[in-house]
Amino acid sequence: MATRISHLLNQALPTLRYEPTSKRVRASLGGQPVLDTTHAVLIWEPRRTVPIYAVPETDVLADLAESRAEAMRAPDEAMVLTPDDAFALHTSDGTALDVQVPGHALEAAAFRLADPDLPGMVLLDFRAFDWLEEDQPIHAHPRDPFCRIDIIPSSRAVRVELEGMVLAESAHPVVLFETLLPPRYYLRSAEVRWDVLVATETSSMCPYKGTANYWAPASGGRNVAWSYAKPLPESAAIAGLVAFYHERTDLLVDGHRLGRPDSPFR
Incomplete structure (x- = not known):
């Protein structure tokens, strides 16, 4: 039986999805480096329509500390989450982390994933930082490699x-x-x-x-x-x-x- 590819993509929406990238990815906050990695992974949390970056915690240059703010769970009635929905609305298991660089501290701007297939990977709030792919600034969210x-x-x-x-x-x-x-x-x-x-x-x-x-x-x-x-x-x-x-x-x-x-x- 033939399968329509768009149906396959939509069927995966409720799951935690990822795709590695070969790009060098960097982020900064107020001119201070936050991360620098060549091992970034694009992550789509369940019900998220666009990806953001997760990176190995060892490639994070900022200080990370377990946040006092509890990770928020997106309500079940929210069938999909768009870029307009807050980073703090998580649909996968993990731990909220505060991000600190000299002169700046952001509460719950990172999220340590608990998935066994993504050990040591940390999601970063895309809106909170300035991002580069190689030497090119990127905005809004990373580009989806499966979108044309x-x-x-x-x-x-x-x-x-x-x-x-x-x-x-x-x-x-x-x-x-x-x-x-x-x-x-x-x-x-x-x-x-x-x-x-x-x-x-x-x-x-x-x-x-x-x-x-x-x-x-x-x-x-x-x-x-x-x-x-x-x-x-x-x-x-x-x-x-x-x-x-x-x-x-x-x-x-x-x-x-x-x-x-x-x-x-x-």
Whole structure:
């Protein structure tokens, strides 16, 4: 019987997953070195959708001490955990650790895994430190080696609606395909009805695309659109274009109304 690979990946979501990397990985805090290793491992805790780094405790240059703060367990009703969920919400067994370097002390910013297949490995809170892969700074979270992005121009007719109101319409979108996420249709700014949208203070950082800014309906509600003004070089094709959450709006492609997908952004 044939097996769909995306189903295999989703079936693994409840498990502790790891993948070694050959990259030299370093982290610092306030200019002070925290770790330097060529033996890092990408870790996905159960229900986590993106990886962070674990490193051998022997490669940690900062002082580690068992934290007085108890490791928090993510609630069972949280089916998936995204980069917006706190590092302190752990779904695997282990011990919370404080990280100390001269002039800085971070409570529970590390986590010693108890899994027998990962002896001596310590997770570090990605947001708490400045990171390098080789000599390149990385942001948001490490890149997933099993995730791919393709950005392709299209001639499909696309219309975005919300409660019957047209938000944007294009005959020449740029489509971004990202592993395990719905296709994202990016439209030119002139094709967007800015009179029915309002900019919000929300921003987010993606390790593949860069920093995004967001818009919500002028009538109120959650963010429905975003744009990368200055994307990373590999995503330059979407610079200044605008995409909409298919999970929160109604999307018509070539006249066909698509169902709203089930994703962490619903």
